[in-house]
Amino acid sequence: MYHKFGVSKYPSTNITLEQFESHLQEFSLSKYKVLSLEFILDTIINDGQLPNNTIGISVDDADKSFLTTAWPKFKEKNLPVTLFVSTSTIVDNNKNYLNWNQIRQLKNEGVTIGAHSHTHNHLTELSNTEIIDEIELSNNIFLKELGVIPSLFAYPYGETNEKIINLLKNYKFKVAFGQHSGVINETSNLYYLPRFSLNEKYGDIKRFKFLITMDADFSHDPKIINKMSDEEAIIYLSKLRQIGRWSAEMILLFTFNRPNIWPVQDIGLLRAISNNYKKKYLPPVKFINVLKKRFDPYCSVATWYLWRSIDNEPIQY
Numbered sequence: 001m002y003h004k005f006g007v008s009k010y011p012s013t014n015i016t017l018e019q020f021e022s023h024l025q026e027f028s029l030s031k032y033k034v035l036s037l038e039f040i041l042d043t044i045i046n047d048g049q050l051p052n053n054t055i056g057i058s059v060d061d062a063d064k065s066f067l068t069t070a071w072p073k074f075k076e077k078n079l080p081v082t083l084f085v086s087t088s089t090i091v092d093n094n095k096n097y098l099n100w101n102q103i104r105q106l107k108n109e110g111v112t113i114g115a116h117s118h119t120h121n122h123l124t125e126l127s128n129t130e131i132i133d134e135i136e137l138s139n140n141i142f143l144k145e146l147g148v149i150p151s152l153f154a155y156p157y158g159e160t161n162e163k164i165i166n167l168l169k170n171y172k173f174k175v176a177f178g179q180h181s182g183v184i185n186e187t188s189n190l191y192y193l194p195r196f197s198l199n200e201k202y203g204d205i206k207r208f209k210f211l212i213t214m215d216a217d218f219s220h221d222p223k224i225i226n227k228m229s230d231e232e233a234i235i236y237l238s239k240l241r242q243i244g245r246w247s248a249e250m251i252l253l254f255t256f257n258r259p260n261i262w263p264v265q266d267i268g269l270l271r272a273i274s275n276n277y278k279k280k281y282l283p284p285v286k287f288i289n290v291l292k293k294r295f296d297p298y299c300s301v302a303t304w305y306l307w308r309s310i311d312n313e314p315i316q317y
């Protein structure tokens with residue numbers, strides 16, 4: 001997933017033109033199959049078969065650079081794209097975002113338009129009524145402006161919870177996307193689908209090649225781990241070394257000093273949680289997830305302390 005193209009004022013959501021060109025070149029190789037998100041998800045929902053290295057491309061927020069910079073190139077190379085749009089931002093003369101005429105133009109030229117709430121607020125902080133308003137207001141505007149309500153939804157900031165998912169299911173959305181790293185397959189939660197975020201920091205071509213092939217063997221370069229999120233690095237290490245998730249997490253904790261690792265398969269950690277929080281052993285998964293949220297973004301530090309709490313041998317430093 002992308003946001004902005006060649007708008008270097010915002011490096012966390014932007015991709016440079018050089019990076020974008022290198023991605024386009026890679027997408028065009030015959031080993032990949034770039035298909036529309038709708039087709040990919042319909043195939044998965046109907047238990048169909050997808051080719052190896054199938055990729056879906058999405059762009060969030062309807063930034064102007066999508067129309068001026070990215071879409072002409074995607075179109076030229078016949079690469080299907082879904083654009084997720086927050087309806088409140090689509091007004092005439094907005095400095096940053098497209099207007100409805102431009103969205104209609106994109107739709108006519110083959111871009112799939114997806115829903116992205118009305119205001120782009122953090123949905124997890126809203127009441128039920130406010131969430132319903134976000135969905136219905138956006139649906140009504142799409143119906144008025146495009147004559148159709150999108151069937152794909154992307155959560156603003158990728159944030160959701162069970163309550164939001166259940167509300168969303170009352171509408172005709174087939175699937176909904178987060179923005180956590182991961183590969184989609186037949187076991188994915190259709191209302192919390194992962195996407196790999198591509199921006200200046202994480203737009204490096206080596207990382208990109210790994211993400212779109214999930215093939216780690218060709219370029220063992222420990223430095224590329226620094227360009228990956230924790231979840232990507234866990235997948236990468238597991239693929240590369242044929243090791244399990246726990247081992248990958250230990251490598252990230254001890255070798256790479258990642259600050260936010262929460263190794264939920266670790267027996268020591270689970271034992272320490274039971275002891276410290278007076279929970280049965282094994283502690284309930286829900287509770288482990290509550291703690292993860294509480295300690296975020298310093299789960300590694302919490303893990304160290306929890307390990308120490310059950311380690312009654314004094315340690316010599």
Ligand SMILES: [Zn+2]
Pocket residue numbers: 060061116120156157
């Ligand atoms: Zn967004």
